[in-house]
Amino acid sequence: MSLARRALAGAALSAAVVMTVAACSASVDPDTSTQEQSTVASATAFLDAYVEDGRVVRTDQGGDTVSEGQAYGMLLAVAADDPSRFDSIWDWTTANLQRDDLLLSWQWKDGGVVDEQPASDADLDAARALVLAGDAFDRDDLREQGVALGTAVLDEMTAETSLGRILLPGPWATASPHAYNPSYASPAAYDVLERASGDPRWAEVAEGSRAATAALLDANALPTDWATIGADGSVAIAGSAGGGGEPGYGYDAARTAIRFAESCDPDDRALAARISSALPKDEVLAAELDSGAGPRTTDQHPVAYAARAAASAADGRSDDARADLRRMAETAASTPTYYGSAWNALTAAMLSGDVLGGCPALADGADGAAAQGTTAPGIGAAAGFQDPVAPASANTAPPVHISIPAIGVDTDLVGLDRGADGWIQAPEDYDAVGWYEKGVLPGEVGPAVIAGHVDSPTGPAVFIDLPRLAPGDTVAIERADGSTADFVVTGLQTVEKDSFPTESIYAPTPTPQLRLVTCAGAWDPASGHYVDNLVVTAVAR
Structure with missing residues (x-):
């Protein structure tokens, strides 16, 4: 040719x-395994498209950078087995976002930090990525920095309730009733950090997150983007971090099923499976739903399909999961966005392999899928x-x-x-x-x-x-x-x-x-x- x-x-x-x-x-x-190739390919595609000199750029959102994106980039650099890119992302993060207390300022734009409040999901993902990178790249310094960042998360962004220790969205949410984002909980991250640090509080947060998520699903069949949890264990769905507005299942809440489906604990996976029964079964899935699962928009988004795929996989419905992963990838390709591309790549890694420290809900040969290939x-x-x-x-x-x-x-x-x-x-x-x-x-x-x-x-x-x-x-x-x-x-x-x-x-x-x-x-x-x-x-x- x-x-x-x-x-x-x-x-x-x-x-x-x-x-x-x-x-x-x-x-x-x-000679390269299919699992490794597919994970590396999707992770590399995100890194190539959105990382500039170590900064993960939200190209479709004004060109700013958020700590969440830096953490996604670090996780995907681990998935891509790319230590050089990992270092560049973490170096930019420490130089531009890391605060004196080790937590990460949330937003950077036009040359400086414009919102110094940390977000616990970003810091948790970054700590997880650092520990994983330490193991993958044989770097004690990265592992130590991951443990230190994780400890700062435990110290500043968790709280004791009657349901157990819960992960707060930020230090601003320490007063009861606590603002709570169900999709910030990450059982696989808790496990990675507990094994690295030996800190028993990670097991406490895992138990508290499981109890909080179960209570919220009892209150509403779908997780909502925001909720409140009182010190006495009382739960309520909410429309925003401040409690106002109409509760809904949107770009945040969709991540709940993905994070619980990758857990190695069967009780966590059971919660992801519960979400499956509450989601619409239509082939076309709206990007945002109201709290009763009705569509709020005609838009589609990769993270919505990723979430339904994860929930279906946790529920043992692998064919449905595969169909939604195809829709996820098609949507990501037809309408490329920073957030959609990130979750397209992260979901592929989380559900299909253990490179990010979880237990894959859809692994090679688990249900005969591998036998269908040639x-x-x-x-x-x-x-x-x-x-x-x-x-x-x-x-x-x-x-x-x-x-x-x-x-x-x-x-x-x-x-x-x-x-x-x-x-x-x-x-x-x-x-x-x-x-x-x-x-x-x-x-x-x-x-x-x-x-x-x-x-x-x-x-x-x-x-x-x-x-x-x-x-x-x-x-x-x-x-x-x-x-x-x-x-x-x-x-x-x-x-x-x-x-x-x-x-x-x-x-x-x-x-x-x-x-x-x-x-x-x-x-x-x-x-x-x-x-x-x-x-x-x-x-x-």
Whole structure:
């Protein structure tokens, strides 16, 4: 599959190139586990999109930064096994957000802190990330800083009630009745920090959070964004941190099911399962619900689908969970936002593996999902996001035709194999487009690979205009049974062949996707290769 620089468009290549052009193709690594690949891919995608010099930027919310985002970035750097990025995020956080009491100021904008109040969910996630990073990267300093930050959370942002010790949203909530945010409770974080510190108060907070959540679900079948808890154990749902407004299930409350579903304690998972029975069963789920589960908006958001997936997984309904994880990923791809992208990546890590210290509710082989996939040499087990998402029934009709209107491609597809060198072979015909037959069928869950030449000895080839594609352009794949799989382009990436990021590009995905691949960059006559690959990513419409 030959790819050249755009500057070579229309120029004839020398006869020497003719014999070597097929050698330009994407390298792959069949040894990386599907669970690791999928976690690394989604985490890396968030870090690439939202981290600038260690600052997690809310690009869709005015370009500010909040402690929550820094903590999400740290957790995802651990999930991506990226110590350099972890250090840059934590260094920026300590330089710009950390207070004298070790807690983190909540909001930074235009060069300085604009809200110095800490938020306990952010500080708890950051402490958890520091301890996990200490273990993952063999860094005692990070572990010690995580324990110290966690101790500050216990000292400043917990309170004793008749239900047990509870996590307060901030130091401002120490008076009874306490403002309480159910989604701030994180059983997996409590466990990580208890094991690291030996502080028995973490077990107390775990018990108190479980009791508080159960009491709130007794009061209202859905968790609400805010509630109040009295020192005497009395609970009430609330519309805001100050108690005013109409109570609802929104972007905060949705996280409750995710955090309790990743717990290793079956009593916590049972609470997540209770939430499942209260959520609407409609395929399209509103981003926000009122306290009675009625829609408050027609908007959709990844965190809403993530929450329902987590609740379904805790309830043992894995097929429903997989369906919602597909909707989660599709929504995140179609409408990218900082918060949606963060929870798309975090949920994948929390439900499918133990890299963040929890117990995955949807693990490889737990319910036969892994057996439904097929291993594609060179792509990894690419037939599905086997951790939580594999198709219940696959369409086995092979693809026969591809149409890309934006660049005038409308041609039949040929099958491609992998060569003895481990690379996907290029089509023999310069005007042919091929699909990797041992990988994912286009339209089924996972990244299907489509390849074509960018030029030929006599001029441009079929994929010469691939670099002109832009997000929003469409790709249609017709299959042998007459059905069509439609995709929309989400991005383009030029990567060096010598350091091809297999894990992030060919990792299993929770939705049907395409990878359109061709060559790019300069021609290296010494090796007989172009130095780069162009990879276009598209997701199912």
